[in-house]
Amino acid sequence: MSTFTENAPGVAEQSPEAAAGFTLNHSMLRVKDPERSLHFYTHVFGMRLLRKLDFPEMQFTLYFLTRLLPEDSVPEDPDERTVWTFSQRGLLELTHNWGTEDDPDFAYHNGNDAPQGFGHICFSVPNLESATTWFEDMGVEFVKRPGTGKMPNIAFVKDPDGYWIEIVQPDLTAGLGR
Template identity: 65%
Template sequence: MSNQIQGETHPGVEAAPAQTRGFRLNHSMLRVKDPEVSLRFYSRVFGMSVLRRLDFEELNFSLYFLTCLDEGSTVPSETDERTNWTFSQVGLLELTHNWGTEEQEGRIYHDGNAEPQGFGHICFSVPDLQAAVTWFDANEVEFIKRPEQGKLKDVVFVKDPDGYWIEVVQPDLMSRVGK
């Protein structure tokens, strides 16, 4: 049995203040040009489900909250309860659609990896990296890096329809990287 730690210590890391107990990362947001295209990609290629859609008519945008549900997961069917439940989850992906962007030509959002760099990527873990690569090929997913390419082996990068980078890893292969 391994010992449990409360996180690694590094310069700048402070003990979590008591006032932050119960804080959790709920979601990360990506702007998408065309929700139909992005929802098809994330649901088909990555098996994500939409937990909740929120429309803001006065501000001309919609939010879609997605996750990969575990088999047997139960999502509340009543709208208010499902909204509250959605905002209590961990690690969701929020896709934000600013109405009208689907009519614009080409990719319209900065992927964070071109200059000036900023945001880098989101990441999915998969049980079998080679099977995932085969699945991505079958679904014509755009690759940035395949597992055998580059110095960082057994790590994949693909692009979503808006050009955002998605890292894909197999957890039991990650102990070999970044020593």
């Protein structure tokens, strides 16, 4: 296993042995209307719903989504699929607190409005220009289009709850931050 890391103040010289096997499994976004958000992430970004977990006693539901690869073998058994889901990398968890969809004035803070906090999630795409056309065709709201600003090879779009999604084409990122 590689111990590579770039150097910056605060970075440990080596990964702690006690953290061996730790994996970033998912990031969570709270959503007002799960049907609208699931439609967005599955129709626009091609994500698949791996697992839906209901918690009636606490009145919320969790939806775990990912981009599956052709070689991925998702277990059919619900318990095995739950274990498999929590062993993956880079999933998106959408959390729906029941009843929010019925309140027309309810909205989550997107993290980019004041006071700033959470910033965005990111998808890499094979072709930024094609992805931009796809987002336009799907009626996705842009925060920043490619070709604009100080980072012309990056786009930002919004999901139904106003969360920002960065869009990058990996081979256009060389030279960033220099």
